[in-house]
Structures are given as C-alpha cells and as structure tokens.
Amino acid sequence: GENVGLHLPTLSVQEGDNSIINCAYSNSASDYFIWYKQESGKGPQFIIDIRSNMDKRQGQRVTVLLNKTVKHLSLQIAATQPGDSAVYFCAENFSSGSARQLTFGSGTQLTVLP
Amino acid sequence: KAGVTQTPRYLIKTRGQQVTLSCSPISGHRSVSWYQQTPGQGLQFLFEYFSETQRNKGNFPGRFSGRQFSNSRSEMNVSTLELGDSALYLCASSLRTLSSYEQYFGPGTRLTVT
Numbered sequence: 001g002e003n004v005g006l007h008l009p010t011l012s013v014q015e016g017d018n019s020i021i022n023c024a025y026s027n028s029a030s031d032y033f034i035w036y037k038q039e040s041g042k043g044p045q046f047i048i049d050i051r052s053n054m055d056k057r058q059g060q061r062v063t064v065l066l067n068k069t070v071k072h073l074s075l076q077i078a079a080t081q082p083g084d085s086a087v088y089f090c091a092e093n094f095s096s097g098s099a100r101q102l103t104f105g106s107g108t109q110l111t112v113l114p
Numbered sequence: 115k116a117g118v119t120q121t122p123r124y125l126i127k128t129r130g131q132q133v134t135l136s137c138s139p140i141s142g143h144r145s146v147s148w149y150q151q152t153p154g155q156g157l158q159f160l161f162e163y164f165s166e167t168q169r170n171k172g173n174f175p176g177r178f179s180g181r182q183f184s185n186s187r188s189e190m191n192v193s194t195l196e197l198g199d200s201a202l203y204l205c206a207s208s209l210r211t212l213s214s215y216e217q218y219f220g221p222g223t224r225l226t227v228t
Contacts, residue, residue: 034216036219042222043219044219046216100162102217104149107157
C-alpha cells in the first residue's frame, strides 16, 4: 500500500529460531493495527492485533510491538516452524467518523529453512 | 461458523466486458469490504459496505462498483474491463463494532482479463 511499508521484502530464518518482521506506518492518527498472514492461494488470515493505547500484545507464539513515537510495528514469531512460511502484512486502521479503512503494507515473504 | 465465501474462484474475461463477483460474509457480520491484490500494488482497499450502505471508498475509478443486500451478501461489479484489472479480488467481513475491526478474508476470486 502507499502509506504502510515494510523494511524488508524477504526474510529467511532457520526452523526453531525466532522471526522478527518490521513495519512502518504513516498515519499518526491510526489507532488499530493488525498483522495478517497470507499463504499461497489463500486470503489473508488474521494473526494478532493491537490498539494504539498498548505497546505490546502477546498471542500464541506471536508478539506484536507498537512504537508510536517512531510509528513502527513489529511481529515476533517464536520458534518459527515450516508452516509459518508465508507473506506477512501489517495494516493500520484509521477512524473518521463512522468510516473505517484498513491500509496494508506491501508484505514480507517469510521463508523458514529446514 | 462457515467462513467468508467468494464465487467464482476463478474467472477469465475479455477486455471491454463486465464482471460481477459475489461474497457471502460470516453469519452475523454486517460489514463487507472489498480489496484488489496485485503483485505490483499489493492489497488496495476498494470499498466497504455496512447495512446495505457504502461507508467508505478507495481510490478506484467509477468502473468499480458494489452493493450489499439485506442478508449482508455483497457483490462487486467491474465494467469495461481493462488488462490492468487482472488481480485477486478479496472480500472481508467484520462485525464492525467501534472498538474492533477484525476482518476475516475469503479465499478471493482470481480475475484474468485477456
């Protein structure tokens, strides 16, 4: 997308290692952020979300960190598995009245090496 | 619950033709958003419908239109197809509460324009 970008287009990690996927967002008024995983031939799948009043949120094997000062978002995947290989997108959400819209980043291809 | 379904999954059309894509949201979800995904532009927001009303619209020409029915099912239409309209068209549904905007994506419709 035009307003949300990723630092690295590709990331390769060894199976069992931790993965960190980064994302820069552009709208300081965005108050809701989501990470999606997209496997080949499928639609994006929700992984984890975080609201702007939080700095960190943990899920199962995943953690999202939000740094509003530098408008940076990261997704950490613990003990990366082959099934984690996919494209990961961050998305920012801005509310204007009753309207909401998600703006997606360009995506990072994560490859898990055996 | 059944997930978001999209029909057809694959479609081949000729330049100048028009096409209609269909999306059935998760039961109980009242918001349906449409996205275009291409390798060059990534995921781009087309429009969102809630309670049969278009709530938000992305930066696409008027050839792209949509509607939502009383059962929340949605259709999008593209008229006068161009080669550049070849893409994966994704539909996402949401409960659309003010405090949450978690979207669930369908598998998409792969449109090829020749």
